[in-house]
Amino acid sequence: MDALDRKIISALQRDGRMTMAELSEAVGLSATPCARRVANLEKTGVITGYGARVDQSKMGLPITIFVAVELEHQSRDALHRFEAAVRKFDQVMECYLMTGTRDILLRVVAASLADFDDFLENRLMCVPGIRNTRSSFTLRTMVQRSALPQRGPDR
Numbered sequence: 001m002d003a004l005d006r007k008i009i010s011a012l013q014r015d016g017r018m019t020m021a022e023l024s025e026a027v028g029l030s031a032t033p034c035a036r037r038v039a040n041l042e043k044t045g046v047i048t049g050y051g052a053r054v055d056q057s058k059m060g061l062p063i064t065i066f067v068a069v070e071l072e073h074q075s076r077d078a079l080h081r082f083e084a085a086v087r088k089f090d091q092v093m094e095c096y097l098m099t100g101t102r103d104i105l106l107r108v109v110a111a112s113l114a115d116f117d118d119f120l121e122n123r124l125m126c127v128p129g130i131r132n133t134r135s136s137f138t139l140r141t142m143v144q145r146s147a148l149p150q151r152g153p154d155r
Contacts, residue, residue: 009041011026013148064107068135070103120135
């Protein structure tokens with residue numbers, strides 16, 4: 001990946017809906033080589049997809065909760081079973097395997113406290129292998145970025 005690829009990624013992170021003509025102009029490359037580079041970035045998995053950023057409050061999901069999960073066992077099979085189970089819960093927006101005292105960190109969205117309580121009691125806590133959970137409710141988002149910082153040897 002070179003400086004032009006990084007410029008393409010940066011431009012697409014700012015506006016994933018721009019046309020190839022707009023993108024090629026923004027990065028100083030003609031349309032055909034620009035399209036070839038974008039296709040290569042997609043093929044190699046650098047660009048993993050495109051989507052709209054949505055205001056979760058306006059979608060009726062104003063509450064964000066981080067749930068730290070401690071598993072009874074940290075075996076490969078236990079992790080795979082847990083991951084498979086939480087993939088089925090659309091309230092789970094992100095799931096991370098962590099170091100430290102908690103094994104898993106989930107970012108969960110909910111419509112209300114009652115909605116989260118229902119999720120916790122009737123979905124998450126029904127997943128076998130959970131020893132303990134600890135939930136933290138967000139008060140407000142202070143920083144949220146969708147574009148990665150520009151890093152690397154060509155910066």
